[in-house]
Amino acid sequence: MKAIVYTEYGPPDVLQLREVDKPIPQDNTVLIKVHAVSVNDWDWGLLQGTPFVNRLENGLRRPKKIKILGSDIAGRVEAVGKNITQFQPGDEVYGDLTGKWGGFAEYVCAREKQLARKPAGMTFEEAAAIPQAGMLALQGLRDKGQLQPGQKLLINGAGGGVGTLGIQIAKTYGVEATGIDSTGKLDMMRSVGFDHVIDYKKEDFTKTGQRYDLILDAKTNRSIFEYTRALNPNGTYVTVGGAGPRVLQALLLGPWISMFSKKNIRLVMLKPNRDLKYMNKLFEAGKLKPVIDGPYKLSEVPEAMRYFGEGSHKGKVVITVIPG
Ligand SMILES: NC(=O)c1ccc[n+]([C@@H]2O[C@H](COP(=O)([O-])OP(=O)(O)OC[C@H]3O[C@@H](n4cnc5c(N)ncnc54)[C@H](OP(=O)(O)O)[C@@H]3O)[C@@H](O)[C@H]2O)c1
Numbered sequence: 001m002k003a004i005v006y007t008e009y010g011p012p013d014v015l016q017l018r019e020v021d022k023p024i025p026q027d028n029t030v031l032i033k034v035h036a037v038s039v040n041d042w043d044w045g046l047l048q049g050t051p052f053v054n055r056l057e058n059g060l061r062r063p064k065k066i067k068i069l070g071s072d073i074a075g076r077v078e079a080v081g082k083n084i085t086q087f088q089p090g091d092e093v094y095g096d097l098t099g100k101w102g103g104f105a106e107y108v109c110a111r112e113k114q115l116a117r118k119p120a121g122m123t124f125e126e127a128a129a130i131p132q133a134g135m136l137a138l139q140g141l142r143d144k145g146q147l148q149p150g151q152k153l154l155i156n157g158a159g160g161g162v163g164t165l166g167i168q169i170a171k172t173y174g175v176e177a178t179g180i181d182s183t184g185k186l187d188m189m190r191s192v193g194f195d196h197v198i199d200y201k202k203e204d205f206t207k208t209g210q211r212y213d214l215i216l217d218a219k220t221n222r223s224i225f226e227y228t229r230a231l232n233p234n235g236t237y238v239t240v241g242g243a244g245p246r247v248l249q250a251l252l253l254g255p256w257i258s259m260f261s262k263k264n265i266r267l268v269m270l271k272p273n274r275d276l277k278y279m280n281k282l283f284e285a286g287k288l289k290p291v292i293d294g295p296y297k298l299s300e301v302p303e304a305m306r307y308f309g310e311g312s313h314k315g316k317v318v319i320t321v322i323p324g
Contacts, residue, residue, distance in 0.1 A: 001019070001020060001021075001022045001105060001106040001107050002017060002018070002019060002020075002105070002106050002298060003017075003018060003020045003068050003104060003105035003106065004016070004017055004018075004068065004069070004070070004104035004105070004298065004301040004302075005017075005018045005020065005067050005068055006047065006063055006067060006068075006069065007062060007063065007067065008062050008063070009047070009048060009049030009055075009062065009063065010047070010048070010049075011047075011048075011306070011309075012047065012301075012302040012303070012305040012306040012309065013302060014047070015047070015069075015104075015301055015302045015305065017298070017299050017301075020068075020105070022106075022107050023102070023107055023108060023109045024109075025079050025080060025081045025109050026081050026109070027081040027082050027083045028081055028083045028084070028111060028112070029081050029084075029109040029110060029111055030077050030079075030080050030081070030084055030087050030093075030109065030110055030111075030112065030115065031077070031078045031079040031080070031107060031108075031109055032073065032075040032076065032077055032078060032093060032107065032108055032109070032110060032115075033075050033076045033077075033078045033106065033107055033322060034073050034074075034075040034103060034105060034106055034107060034108055034321040034322065035074055035075045035076065035124035035128075035320065035321060035322055035323070035324040036073070036074045036075070036123075036124040036125045036127065036128035036295065036318055036319065036320050036321060036324070037070040037072060037073045037074075037103040037104060037128050037318070037319050037321055038072040038128045038129050038161075038316045038317060038318045038319070039070075039304055039305060039308045039316070039317040039318075039319070040071060040072060040132050040133070040161070041241070042071065042098065042132070043069045043070060043071065043101075043305070043308075044305065044308060044309055046058055046063070046066060046069055046101070047069060047305060049063075051244055066100075066101045066102070068101060068102045068103070068104050068105050068108075069101050069103070069104050070097075070101055070102065070103025070104035070105070070108075070301075070319075071096050071097045071098045071100075071101050071103055071131075071132060072094075072095075072096050072097075072103065072128050072129070072130070072131045072132050073094065073095065073097060073103040073108060073110075073128060074092075074093070074094035074118060074124040074125070074126075074127035074128040075092075075093065075094075075108075075124065075321075075322075075324075076090060076091065076092055076093075076324075077089050077090060077091040077092075077093060078107065084112060085112070086112050087112065087115065091117060092117065092118040092120075092124075092127075093110075093115040093116065093117060093118055094115070094116060094118045094124075094127035094128060094130065094131065094276070095110060095114040095115040095116055095131055095272075095273050095276065096114065096131035096132045096135070096272040096273050097110055097114055098132065098270070098272050099272075104298065104301050104319070104321075105298075105321070106298070106321060106322055113273065114272070114273055115273070116273065116276035116277060116280065117280070118280075119280050119283055119284050121283075121284070122280075122283055123324070124320070124324045125292050125294075125295050125318045125320060126283075126289070126290045126292065128316075128318055128319075129161070129165075129290035129291075129292055129315065129316035129318055130165065130276070130279050130288075130290055131272065131273060131276065132161070132270065132272065133160070133161030133162045133164075133165050133316060134161075134165045134169075134275075134276075134279050135270060135271065135272060135273065135274060135275060135276075136162050136218075136240040136241075136268055136270055137162045137163075137165045137166030137169055137216070137240075138165075138166075138169055138275050138278065138279070139268050139270070139271060139274075139275070140162070140166070140216045140238045140240050140268045141153075141166055141169055141170055141173075141214070141216055141238075142169070143268075144236075144238045144266040144267075144268055145214045145216060145236050145238045145266070146236065147170060147173050147175065147214055148173070148213075149173050149174040149175065150174060150175065150176075151173075151175045151176075151213035151214055152175070152176050152177075152178075152210075152211070152212045152213050152214075152232070153170050153175045153176070153177045153178070153212060153213065153214045153215075153216065154177070154178045154179075154180065154205065154212040154214070154215045154216070154230065155167060155170075155177065155178070155179050155180065155194075155215075155216045155217075155218070156180045156205075156215065156216070156217045156218065156219050156220075156221075156222075157180065157181060157217065157218035157219030157242070158179030158180055158181045158185075158189055158194065158197075158218070159179070159181035159182070159185030159186075159188065159189055159314055159315070160181075160218055160313070160315070160316075161218075161315060161316045162216070162218040162240055163179060163181070163189070163218055164188075164189070164192050164290070164291040164314075164315040164316075165288070165290065166216055166218075167179065167189070167192050167193045167194055168192060168193060168282070168287060168288050168289070169282065169288075170193075171193045171287070172282065172287055176195050176196075177193065177194050177195055177196070178194065178195065178196040178197070178198060178205070178210070178212070179194040179196070179197050179198070180197075180198050180200050180205055181197070181199070181200065182199060182200065182201060182311075182312075183199050183201065183202075184312060184314075185314055186199060188291060188314045188315070192289075192291060205230060206222065206226040206227070206229050206230045210230065211230060211231060211232045211235070212230055212231060212232065212235060213231075213232050213234070213235050213236070214235065214236050214237075214238065215227055215230065215231060215235070215236075215237045215238065216238050216240070217237065217238065217239045217240065217242060218240050218241070218242065219242045219243075220239045220241060220242025220243050220246045220247050220250065221242055221243050221246060222246065223246070223249065224237070224246070224249050224250045224253050224254070224257065224265065227250075228257055228261070228263050228265075231263050233261070233262055233263070234262045234263070235263055235264075236263070236264040236265075236266060237250070237263070237264070237265050237266070238266045238267070238268060239266075239267050239268070240267075240268045240270075241268075247267065250265050250267065251265075251267055253265070254266070290315060290316060291314055291315025291316065292315060292316060292318045293307075293313045293314050293315055293316060293317045293318065294317055294318045294319065294320075295318045295319055295320040296317070296318070296319045296320070297319065297320060298319060298320075298321045300319070301319060304317050304319055
């Protein structure tokens with residue numbers, strides 16, 4: 001089968017299209033023909049070998065455990081191991097293969113619990129756009145953020161995967177939402193539901209005097225004190241990730257801030273795939289439409305990764321692997 005392989009850390013140029021052995025499903029795995037895969041920040045980190053924790057995971061000097069990146073896949077079940085009970089050949093599935101990766105390839109194996117059925121009306125590209133960013137957004141808004149109807153929500157880094165899926169989830173709660181991102185993404189952000197948009201290059205949302213009940217942060221590029229300044233007295237700040245030192249600061253100072261005020265500081269620890277059925281219901285109700293940038297072809301993964309790394313993508317960067 002064809003796959004995008006990497007044998008050294010570095011820029012997207014180290015990614016190579018190669019012929020490799022097709023994986024064979026074990027007793028407890030499913031073999032999937034991959035129709036689409038999307039790019040996540042985690043793929044970018046594993047490609048570069050930064051932050052250092054990615055090298056602890058995948059080899060200090062060069063990638064050892066994972067040679068094929070790509071975690072958010074959508075495809076058709078081709079074969080199943082003998083212990084598989086929930087899926088059979090022909091089923092259309094999608095999910096996040098974090099921990100194993102292997103999605104930048106024509107075939108990949110996955111465990112049952114990593115997969116959900118894809119609704120018939122959802123394209124493979126739409127399905128591949130949902131798992132990781134969708135779970136981060138939902139678990140941030142609903143579980144950590146305890147989002148309530150009528151609240152004022154702000155999403156920082158709102159034009160990427162988490163923001164464009166998050167706003168559509170949030171709108172089902174009936175909230176007033178503001179999104180922060182760069183100039184070229186603002187029209188798209190309005191089109192997916194943001195009531196207000198702010199260009200971070202032109203205006204500093206922490207200094208406008210506006211206060212929010214919930215801030216969901218996909219970028220975490222400011223000090224925790226700037227974020228808490230923009231919160232209402234009982235407000236909650238939730239980070240899904242971003243600049244390591246800023247995330248660490250939020251984690252370390254969060255309990256102290258909560259001790260001296262009624263503001264809450266929370267971090268999302270991704271629970272992959274846990275709520276894909278929730279996303280299916282939103283999609284089937286016409287309330288969720290992933291924003292797709294691309295799709296690229298499998299041979300164009302280096303280009304897609306470079307584009308993702310530049311940060312100018314809108315929504316999710318998606319690759320069509322085998323056209324469905
Ligand atoms: N918590 C966990 O367990 C876990 C697991 C996996 C991933 N993550 C994290 O989840 C996040 C993924 O988010 P995502 O998929 O939405 O990323 P994304 O698609 O890269 O979106 C991030 C957005 O932020 C914008 N941005 C850049 N600089 C900004 C600034 N100064 N102010 C406001 N916005 C800015 C970018 O646009 P421009 O570049 O055009 O400005 C981009 O649109 C990452 O931080 C990742 O590390 C967390």
